[in-house]
Amino acid sequence: MAQAGGTTLADTVRAEVGAGLAATDAELARRYPGDPGTRQPVHTVYVPADAFTADTVREWGDQALAALDAHAPDPDALAEAVGLPGELAAEVYDRVRAKLLREPVEDLRIDFEDGYGTRPDAEEDGAAVAAARTVSATVADGTAPPFVGIRMKCMEAAVRDRGIRTLDLFLTTLLDAGALPAGLVLTLPKVTFPAQVAAMARLCGEFERAAGLPEGRLGFEIQIETTQAILGPDGRSAVPLLIDAAGGRATALHYGTFDYSAACGVSPAHQSMDHPVADHAKAVMQVAAAGTGVRLSDGSTNVLPVGPTEQVRAAWRLHYGLVRRSLARAYYQGWDMHPAHLPTRYAAVYAFYREGLGAAAGRLAAYVRKTGGAVMDEPATARALSEFVLRGLDCGALGPSEVAAAASLSHAQLLALSARPPLTP
Numbered sequence: 001m002a003q004a005g006g007t008t009l010a011d012t013v014r015a016e017v018g019a020g021l022a023a024t025d026a027e028l029a030r031r032y033p034g035d036p037g038t039r040q041p042v043h044t045v046y047v048p049a050d051a052f053t054a055d056t057v058r059e060w061g062d063q064a065l066a067a068l069d070a071h072a073p074d075p076d077a078l079a080e081a082v083g084l085p086g087e088l089a090a091e092v093y094d095r096v097r098a099k100l101l102r103e104p105v106e107d108l109r110i111d112f113e114d115g116y117g118t119r120p121d122a123e124e125d126g127a128a129v130a131a132a133r134t135v136s137a138t139v140a141d142g143t144a145p146p147f148v149g150i151r152m153k154c155m156e157a158a159v160r161d162r163g164i165r166t167l168d169l170f171l172t173t174l175l176d177a178g179a180l181p182a183g184l185v186l187t188l189p190k191v192t193f194p195a196q197v198a199a200m201a202r203l204c205g206e207f208e209r210a211a212g213l214p215e216g217r218l219g220f221e222i223q224i225e226t227t228q229a230i231l232g233p234d235g236r237s238a239v240p241l242l243i244d245a246a247g248g249r250a251t252a253l254h255y256g257t258f259d260y261s262a263a264c265g266v267s268p269a270h271q272s273m274d275h276p277v278a279d280h281a282k283a284v285m286q287v288a289a290a291g292t293g294v295r296l297s298d299g300s301t302n303v304l305p306v307g308p309t310e311q312v313r314a315a316w317r318l319h320y321g322l323v324r325r326s327l328a329r330a331y332y333q334g335w336d337m338h339p340a341h342l343p344t345r346y347a348a349v350y351a352f353y354r355e356g357l358g359a360a361a362g363r364l365a366a367y368v369r370k371t372g373g374a375v376m377d378e379p380a381t382a383r384a385l386s387e388f389v390l391r392g393l394d395c396g397a398l399g400p401s402e403v404a405a406a407a408s409l410s411h412a413q414l415l416a417l418s419a420r421p422p423l424t425p
Contacts, residue, residue, distance in 0.1 A: 031244075032291035035387075037420035039394045040295055041107035041147050042349050043336045044254070048115040049127040049150070054134050057145055061104030063339035067305060068097065071312045072343070081313040082320040082344055088351055096346045099396050104342055106395070107147035107333075110135075112166050113154070113189050121162070128166045132173035139181045149185035151223075155196035164203060171218075175211055185251070186220040190259065192228040194238070194245035201247045219249045221297075225256030227263045230281050239288035250294045253285045254335075257299030273299050273322050273334075282331065298326040300335035305344070316344045323348035332391060346395075353392030360385045361407035364417065368409065386417035 047056055072078040075093035079086055110131045112124065119127070131150065138144035150170050153163030167186070174180050188200045204218035222242055224230065232238040243250050260281055261271035272278065282298065289296055301322055305315035319341055326334055327349065336345055367382045389407070392398035400411060407414075 030248075033293045034291060035295075035419045036293050037418070039146070040391070041333055042395050043105075043334055043345050044107040044109050044147075044297060045105045045336050046109045046111045046115055046151065049110050049112050049124075049131055050116065052110045052131055052134065054138050054143065057105045057108065057138075057143065060339040060342065061100045064100045064104055064342035065097070067312065067340040068100070068343045071305075071309045071316075078343070078347060082316050082347060084320075084347060084351055085355070088354055092347055092350045092354065095350050095396060096343055099346050100342060103145070103396070105145045107185065108145045108149075109185065109187055110148075110150045112163070113151050115151075118159075121165075124162065124166060125169060128169040129173050132170045133177060135181065136174055136177035140178075144181065145183070147183040147185050148181060149187065151187035151189055154188065154190035155199055156190065156192075167203065168207070171207055171211075180213075180217065184218075186218065187223060187254065188220050189223040189256070190225050191222050191242060192226045194241045197222060197242050197245040197250070198247070201245065201249045204249055205247075216248065219251040220246070221252040221254050222246070222250055223254045223256050224281060224285055225259035225263070227260070230284050237284060237288060239285055243288065243292055243294055250292075252295040252297055252333075253289055254297040255282055255285065255299045257335075258302065260299075271302075273301060274325060282329070286330065295333070296331050297333035297335070298331040300337050301341075302337065304338045305340035306338070312340065315340075320344040320348045324352060327352045349395055350397040353388070353395075353397035356388060357392065357398060357403070357406055360388050361403070361409075364389070364407050364409060364414075368413070368417075382417050383419055386414045387419065390414055390418055390420065 045060065068078070072081045075089035076086075078084060078093050078096075079089035084092060112128070116124075116127075128150075135144060135148055139148075150166070152167045153159040155163070171180070174184075186204075188197070191197055200220055204220065205215070207213070208215055208217055222229075224239070229238055229242060232241065239253070243253075255273075255278065257273050257278060258271050261275060261277060262268075264277040266275060266277055278299070282296070285296060301315075301319055303315045303318055305312040305319070323334060323345055326332075334345075336342060364382065364385050367385075389398065389403055393400065393403060393411075403414075404410065409417075
């Protein structure tokens with residue numbers, strides 16, 4: 001029997017190295033815990049607080065279906081309108097219609113900021129309470145979207161107290177009605193300095209303690225809408241500082257297309273998600289957030305699909321292309337500003353996952369069976385491939401049976417390959 005080879009280093013050296021890196025190990029685990037392994041919505045819909053009702057989600061779905069019926073009443077028409085590959089047209093079209101009937105909005109943000117503006121205090125107080133009561137009612141009756149919450153006013157001096165009061169009223173009213181929704185999301189806009197993020201984190205902690213909630217129950221998104229949020233006055237990248245200031249409560253970074261573009265001096269005609277200043281900001285966000293568990297969302301287009309069919313289809317082609325561009329750059333979420341954006345949001349998302357299923361499934365099957373193939377994949381790539389498939393399942397682009405047939409892998413096997421935790425019974 002062959003003997004193991006000898007070693008030179010003493011055991012004490014290995015132990016001392018381990019002890020010396022213990023603090024580094026702990027810091028890595030704290031700062032880079034990895035993706036939370038939960039569903040991420042494909043979009044966020046913003047609705048002014050005074051326009052939000054219990055019927056908002058269904059109304060958006062109905063208006064989206066009406067736009068589809070009027071301007072792309074069949075698969076071929078949609079394919080022609082947005083450049084959807086013909087072989088995918090029927091299956092994508094059917095799934096889009098089913099989605100608009102079943103779950104037209106995945107993530108709803110009730111807006112108390114730009115979309116709401118400055119109102120008398122009594123009016124905003126009433127709107128905050130009404131929004132919370134409506135959210136509670138729709139969660140209870142099953143009509144709420146999977147993710148829902150508010151965008152408060154920012155931490156700048158002029159509106160700080162108003163934003164804090166609205167946040168407090170909203171959360172308190174939710175608790176008075178029973179409990180915080182599982183999919184609750186809070187959004188902090190127009191962040192410029194880490195201290196503002198730290199203040200938001202403190203508010204969340206103070207509310208938890210006062211309300212008897214578990215520590216860490218409240219998290220929040222950070223909107224990247226200012227140049228200072230990307231590059232600090234000392235020349236350092238500011239995004240890691242913002243994430244760190246959140247103390248583990250940051251859930252996502254959302255790019256604000258128009259505020260950020262304007263801050264960079266981009267003229268209105270050229271403000272877009274694909275402008276070079278947008279690409280730079282989003283690349284910085286992406287690198288800073290990698291491994292932290294903080295997710296990313298792209299912004300929106302302000303070109304609305306309204307008017308005659310030719311005009312609607314031009315807006316749809318733009319939106320479809322921008323969504324596909326974001327997906328290819330690993331920005332799996334974005335903002336939608338109008339109900340008629342929903343058909344092209346889901347068409348772009350569904351086409352992306354359905355086009356990629358065959359190759360992803362084949363590579364996963366080869367990886368699991370160690371049979372090799374045209375591409376040699378490593379564990380990190382296998383995780384990315386399984387996450388691709390799971391994202392497609394989450395949003396309805398893919399069905400469990402077709403994934404199982406394509407990859408010969410169960411849902412449990414996909415979870416095991418990904419960074420996601422196993423499903424609890």
